[in-house]
Amino acid sequence: MNSTSTSLSAKIIEPTVFELSSPGRIGVTMPASDVPETALPPKNLLRSELPLPELAEVDVVRHYMRLSKFNYSVDDGFYPLGSCTMKYNPKINEDTCRYTGFLYTHPLQPVETVQGNLVLMYELQEWLKEISGFAGMTLQPAAGAHGEFTGVLMMAAYHKSRKDTKRTKMLIPDAAHGTNPASAGMLGMSVVTIPSDERGNVDLKALAAACDDTVVGMMLTNPNTLGMFDEHIEEVVALVHKCGGLMYGDGANLNALLGIVRPGDLGFDVMHINLHKTFSVPHGGGGPGSGPVGVSERLVDFLPSPLVGIIEEADGDTAPLYGFVTPKQSIGRMKAFHGHFGGGLVRAYTYISMHGPDGLKAISQYAVLNANYLQARLRSTYKIPYDRICMHEFVAEGSFEGSDVRALDIAKRLMDYNFHPPTNYFPLIVHEALMIEPTETENKDTLDRFADALIKIAEEAKSQPELLHDAPHITPFGRMDEVKAARELVLCCWLPENYETLK
Amino acid sequence: MTYIPTSPNERDAMLKTVGVKSLDDLFDAIPKKHRFPELDLPPALTEMEAASLLSEMAGTNENVREHMISFLGAGAYNHYVPAVVDHMLRRGEFYTAYTPYQPEISQGTLQAIFEYQSLMTNLTGMEVSNASHYDGATATAEAVNLAFAQFRGKRKKIVMSPTVHPQYREVIRTYSQGMGLEEAGDDVSVNPEVGPEALMSLVDESTMLVVVQYPDFFGRIHDYTKLIEDAHAKGALVCIVANPTALLMLKTPADMGADIVVGEAQPFGIPLWYGGPYLGFFTTKKSYVHKMAGRLIGETVDNRGQRSYVLTLTAREQHIKRERATSNICTNQGLLALAAAVYMSALGKTGLQQVANLCYQKAHYAANELDKIDGFELCFAEPFFHEFVLCCPKPASEVNEYLLEHGIFGGYDLSKDYPSLNNHLLVAVTEMNSKQEIDTLVEVLKEMSHE
Numbered sequence A: 001m002n003s004t005s006t007s008l009s010a011k012i013i014e015p016t017v018f019e020l021s022s023p024g025r026i027g028v029t030m031p032a033s034d035v036p037e038t039a040l041p042p043k044n045l046l047r048s049e050l051p052l053p054e055l056a057e058v059d060v061v062r063h064y065m066r067l068s069k070f071n072y073s074v075d076d077g078f079y080p081l082g083s084c085t086m087k088y089n090p091k092i093n094e095d096t097c098r099y100t101g102f103l104y105t106h107p108l109q110p111v112e113t114v115q116g117n118l119v120l121m122y123e124l125q126e127w128l129k130e131i132s133g134f135a136g137m138t139l140q141p142a143a144g145a146h147g148e149f150t151g152v153l154m155m156a157a158y159h160k161s162r163k164d165t166k167r168t169k170m171l172i173p174d175a176a177h178g179t180n181p182a183s184a185g186m187l188g189m190s191v192v193t194i195p196s197d198e199r200g201n202v203d204l205k206a207l208a209a210a211c212d213d214t215v216v217g218m219m220l221t222n223p224n225t226l227g228m229f230d231e232h233i234e235e236v237v238a239l240v241h242k243c244g245g246l247m248y249g250d251g252a253n254l255n256a257l258l259g260i261v262r263p264g265d266l267g268f269d270v271m272h273i274n275l276h277k278t279f280s281v282p283h284g285g286g287g288p289g290s291g292p293v294g295v296s297e298r299l300v301d302f303l304p305s306p307l308v309g310i311i312e313e314a315d316g317d318t319a320p321l322y323g324f325v326t327p328k329q330s331i332g333r334m335k336a337f338h339g340h341f342g343g344g345l346v347r348a349y350t351y352i353s354m355h356g357p358d359g360l361k362a363i364s365q366y367a368v369l370n371a372n373y374l375q376a377r378l379r380s381t382y383k384i385p386y387d388r389i390c391m392h393e394f395v396a397e398g399s400f401e402g403s404d405v406r407a408l409d410i411a412k413r414l415m416d417y418n419f420h421p422p423t424n425y426f427p428l429i430v431h432e433a434l435m436i437e438p439t440e441t442e443n444k445d446t447l448d449r450f451a452d453a454l455i456k457i458a459e460e461a462k463s464q465p466e467l468l469h470d471a472p473h474i475t476p477f478g479r480m481d482e483v484k485a486a487r488e489l490v491l492c493c494w495l496p497e498n499y500e501t502l503k
Numbered sequence B: 001m002t003y004i005p006t007s008p009n010e011r012d013a014m015l016k017t018v019g020v021k022s023l024d025d026l027f028d029a030i031p032k033k034h035r036f037p038e039l040d041l042p043p044a045l046t047e048m049e050a051a052s053l054l055s056e057m058a059g060t061n062e063n064v065r066e067h068m069i070s071f072l073g074a075g076a077y078n079h080y081v082p083a084v085v086d087h088m089l090r091r092g093e094f095y096t097a098y099t100p101y102q103p104e105i106s107q108g109t110l111q112a113i114f115e116y117q118s119l120m121t122n123l124t125g126m127e128v129s130n131a132s133h134y135d136g137a138t139a140t141a142e143a144v145n146l147a148f149a150q151f152r153g154k155r156k157k158i159v160m161s162p163t164v165h166p167q168y169r170e171v172i173r174t175y176s177q178g179m180g181l182e183e184a185g186d187d188v189s190v191n192p193e194v195g196p197e198a199l200m201s202l203v204d205e206s207t208m209l210v211v212v213q214y215p216d217f218f219g220r221i222h223d224y225t226k227l228i229e230d231a232h233a234k235g236a237l238v239c240i241v242a243n244p245t246a247l248l249m250l251k252t253p254a255d256m257g258a259d260i261v262v263g264e265a266q267p268f269g270i271p272l273w274y275g276g277p278y279l280g281f282f283t284t285k286k287s288y289v290h291k292m293a294g295r296l297i298g299e300t301v302d303n304r305g306q307r308s309y310v311l312t313l314t315a316r317e318q319h320i321k322r323e324r325a326t327s328n329i330c331t332n333q334g335l336l337a338l339a340a341a342v343y344m345s346a347l348g349k350t351g352l353q354q355v356a357n358l359c360y361q362k363a364h365y366a367a368n369e370l371d372k373i374d375g376f377e378l379c380f381a382e383p384f385f386h387e388f389v390l391c392c393p394k395p396a397s398e399v400n401e402y403l404l405e406h407g408i409f410g411g412y413d414l415s416k417d418y419p420s421l422n423n424h425l426l427v428a429v430t431e432m433n434s435k436q437e438i439d440t441l442v443e444v445l446k447e448m449s450h451e
Helices: A057-068 A089-095 A115-132 A142-159 A179-186 A202-210 A234-242 A297-301 A341-353 A358-379 A407-414 A444-463 A463-469 A484-490 B008-018 B024-026 B047-060 B083-089 B107-124 B138-151 B164-179 B196-203 B223-232 B286-292 B316-323 B334-371 B396-406 B436-448
Strands: A137-140 A169-173 A192-193 A215-221 A246-251 A272-273 A293-295 A307-312 A321-324 A393-399 A432-438 B158-160 B182-184 B207-214 B237-242 B260-264 B278-284 B298-303 B307-313 B388-392 B424-428
Touching: A057 A137, A057 B083, A057 B107, A057 B334, A089 A341, A089 B047, A115 A137, A115 A272, A115 A293, A115 A307, A115 A321, A115 B047, A115 B424, A137 A297, A142 A215, A142 A272, A142 A297, A142 B164, A142 B237, A169 A179, A179 A192, A179 A215, A192 B316, A202 B396, A215 A234, A215 A293, A234 B158, A272 B388, A293 A297, A293 A358, A297 A358, A321 B388, A341 A463, A341 B047, A358 A393, A358 A444, A358 B008, A358 B388, A407 A432, A407 A444, A432 B047, A432 B196, A444 A463, A484 B298, B008 B024, B047 B182, B083 B334, B083 B436, B107 B298, B107 B307, B107 B334, B107 B388, B138 B164, B138 B207, B138 B237, B138 B260, B138 B278, B138 B286, B158 B164, B164 B223, B196 B207, B196 B223, B207 B223, B223 B237, B278 B286, B334 B424, B334 B436
Parallel strands: A169 A192, A169 A215, A215 A246, A246 A272, B158 B182, B158 B207, B207 B237, B237 B260
Antiparallel strands: A137 A293, A272 A293, A307 A321, A393 A432, B260 B278, B298 B307, B388 B424
């Protein structure tokens, strides 16, 4: 296993911290002990060596600075990654979430000493309920997929509490994100795939045929991953409810709906909300996210525990006392402590407080305008398989007749024009999909430059296809050998074998 | 305040290109009776007003840096975070990037997480680390998922020590609701004096996983080597939930033969933040890598012959396997894995050893002094690292109330989770607690015992 590098001949652009290490080098030091010394535990309980790097602080800073420059981020430029809502992350959020009073409060300290945190959480719960139209809300889930799992657990618990144990089938449209079937799979449910019709809606006939008394419910993303708002949403909800099923809403695409329509009003029973998409929590290179879940009246008792609630009502001049409460038939705890407070909830609270009802509506209006504008500009160059007014995103086909250029080549070539590529090969029901979500925080100039680049790339696909096959050209790294990575599985590195004798 | 950059002229030009008259015309697909609800929310604040409001809310809290002396641990620890950590985290290139799906323009995140994986494997002694989970509790629940997948559901028993963090056990129970598991050992009324060997009587041929904590929830250091040997003889896997700061000093779980080592890496550069977001680490043997959930970064080369890194073994994941995936996870705690990597690099081997030693020394000084007070004593004789159980002359809740009046968070009241441990406080001491703070705690408790 000690093959330090499979790629001994490969050129090293930036060494790892293990390679930068030098025996005896000192970084940040700790104060000397101010207490009388106690003997260490017996030797058989101690580790024999600690093979970790030794660097000076300046080495560390330069290393991570160089690494940071290999990344493309929202702060660098346009990032139209479909269904990921890569909007601008306001800088004020980065300050508020680091206020001393938030940063240095312990999750187990008495509630009387953390009323600031609890008020924030309580108000955020109430705001998210108002925005989404739900009767209850938990802030505990750590991410969208975690929220989904929470939702599916509540659906199962609801049916179980009614002794309705026949229900084992989850209905999921073919356009759905992979987390939906995976969440249902985690509870041993069987998944029934419902096709989409030619306008990108749920196929009502197929849905009606699948609805019976074994249905747990339906997991629907609306607008779906094609960017289409289902034109028969009320019929879809009615069919599922009529057979006794519950309606799960995947909130991945909530950025299209703020102040436009509330999923709770449409009859959804449960939905997770991605604070890291809609409410400007930064994505952090893949987390941490935050995935609160809203529920309709009949699922309120099943919410995870604990929830933030008022444990002593206000009395005269005294403010209410906020604390934790346990729902009657709670599914239990989804993670330790109270959710992604600092990184998720404080940022989202800051963001919502700065928008108000009109500001939130404007977010969705402009997110939808930007997507439709790009769709209109690209329509004559790229095939749009479901071509109608879209919501906050749309899907184009990344291939051309008589050309061997694929969506992947277009995505990679976009990097040479200094854009992050759209999501590609998703949703699975579109051939060579390019899923484009511009968000509301981009101006017309940026959208025009992006559309121009895609139109130019379509020309290149005909005149110089090799330019696309070999792309990207101007990035610090070229295309990776992913097969080699999976075959050789080099998943970590170590200090060099002769480390102690080095230097 | 708004972050929408579009001017009215641009808006009108764009609407014209789209072919609609107004913004509201874009929403005809939405049922009319539910379209454009009036939201009952407070009016928008400017940045200046929001900053002031949030600052006021944060100021309402009693925090452990400015107001309170704290000996609270129980899964979240008050450690010093070197300045360099947050400076690196604040690079927009890191924190405003997405999951590194496009490796050509994500090598910063990919290499940093590869280094995080390497740091965690070197710390635990295990062979493989994934790119992290939501927190220590969910990482432990994923160990149960791994074992379930490993035995393809044929073994359904899990033996959990009652001295695994109560919230972690609770999360495992929530997660495994659909698996039909048999749970044993998770009995909080058992005599806490009983050591880990007592668990062995519960392990049999149907056991898929044994879960123990190191140091355990009461702070005690057990050598699990024998337990693991015996569990392996029955064909079961063993997962150790470990504290990473303790691992800087103590025998590695790999040396004891553990199959899976998970835990909460919050102590490595992540602020208390009222409980999150934190960082669940997950390490295991290479032979279980295909059953492990979560993101994984592997080394490769690019088409220019440069060493580089990519997300690998993605065929395990939900977007490919859908309902057959082991887990529905799509994210990791990317930015916080970076925090842990910068923390470990910036302190380095020497600084990290200093942190561990300070925790150990100060905790033992505190334990020693507290044990001398009339009516107070250490509950257990086993070696401990930086956390220990103090038996008090009256209910822990009353002791804590008295301490709170004197500006001290005394420790975690164990009766909340262990009904028989009514007078028992779980006390944590880190490098952040000065001798003076410890002496203050001792003085105040002396006063209390004389009252």
